[in-house]
Amino acid sequence: MSNPQVLRIYLEGPMLKTARDGSFNFANVLKSAVEAAGWRVEWHLTGTQARARAPELDGYALYHAEAPTHDRALTFRRAYHYPFWNIEQFQQRWRFEVARSTFDPALIDPDKARHFVDKLRSRVLPGPSPSRGEAILVPLQDRIRLCRSFQTMSPIEMLDAVAATGRPVVATLHPKLQYDMEDTAALQSLVDRHRNLNFSTGSAALLRDCAFVATQNSAVAFDGFMLGKPAVLFGQIDFHHISLNVAELGVETALAMADSHAPDYDRYLYWFLAEKSINATQNDAGEQMLSAMRRGGWPI
Numbered sequence: 001m002s003n004p005q006v007l008r009i010y011l012e013g014p015m016l017k018t019a020r021d022g023s024f025n026f027a028n029v030l031k032s033a034v035e036a037a038g039w040r041v042e043w044h045l046t047g048t049q050a051r052a053r054a055p056e057l058d059g060y061a062l063y064h065a066e067a068p069t070h071d072r073a074l075t076f077r078r079a080y081h082y083p084f085w086n087i088e089q090f091q092q093r094w095r096f097e098v099a100r101s102t103f104d105p106a107l108i109d110p111d112k113a114r115h116f117v118d119k120l121r122s123r124v125l126p127g128p129s130p131s132r133g134e135a136i137l138v139p140l141q142d143r144i145r146l147c148r149s150f151q152t153m154s155p156i157e158m159l160d161a162v163a164a165t166g167r168p169v170v171a172t173l174h175p176k177l178q179y180d181m182e183d184t185a186a187l188q189s190l191v192d193r194h195r196n197l198n199f200s201t202g203s204a205a206l207l208r209d210c211a212f213v214a215t216q217n218s219a220v221a222f223d224g225f226m227l228g229k230p231a232v233l234f235g236q237i238d239f240h241h242i243s244l245n246v247a248e249l250g251v252e253t254a255l256a257m258a259d260s261h262a263p264d265y266d267r268y269l270y271w272f273l274a275e276k277s278i279n280a281t282q283n284d285a286g287e288q289m290l291s292a293m294r295r296g297g298w299p300i
């Protein structure tokens with residue numbers, strides 16, 4: 001390898017623009033840290049051709065929310081809310097370092113955690129105090145008729161199982177996805193069978209007053225933690241530690257336990273974000289980034 005001390009960072013168009021013009025804080029900190037370590041940073045537009053060529057180039061590569069293309073590549077993505085980030089070896093969140101770590105609430109200062117979450121909630125979920133209603137919120141994602149390797153069942157089967165409890169169920173469709181005619185027919189079939197099932201828009205508005213969240217691995221469930229909402233997970237994800245997991249408990253048991261499930265949300269969110277993610281606004285953010293790269297096998 002002729003010049004190993006070069007880092008090529010591959011980004012989508014809008015993010016690439018902000019990285020180049022200096023308005024992307026994470027990128028600014030990353031560049032400063034890498035250059036201070038004696039490496040050179042290059043910004044590149046990602047895409048099929050760029051990703052195919054990357055393994056042939058010397059040095060190292062970093063992608064945003066894309067799978068690494070070779071053994072000298074890593075990926076980074078936001079830990080649900082700014083300014084928190086992860087740099088990882090794998091694209092899938094359930095393979096992140098935090099997902100494989102053990103959460104011990106006894107190690108977290110409760111007052112520090114409470115202050116942290118109060119501040120976070122006021123910023124990302126402002127509004128009145130949440131209440132515990134009767135409806136189960138089911139935020140649907142993509143490929144709703146397909147059961148993938150990280151799921152216990154397809155999203156359609158999940159919604160059917162939740163509605164079979166007889167409780168009020170409100171499902172929402174992902175706002176950035178388009179569902180085809182077969183998807184629509186499958187959803188209509190569930191509505192025809194379950195009078196307690198309704199559809200709505202805007203999961204955030206429903207989250208504040210729902211009973212709990214049932215999902216494959218939607219980020220809506222993570223936001224629900226800030227409002228004290230239990231989560232029943234039908235798929236794998238990085239925030240599984242305080243959730244009720246169908247793969248471990250079974251569908252009926254997990255859903256039945258949700259109403260009384262009361263983990264320490266504040267301590268968990270503090271651990272997950274403040275301790276297991278990179279806060280790009282902290283003075284030591286650059287060193288945290290370099291540590292994550294070393295954990296991924298880079299000699300930096």
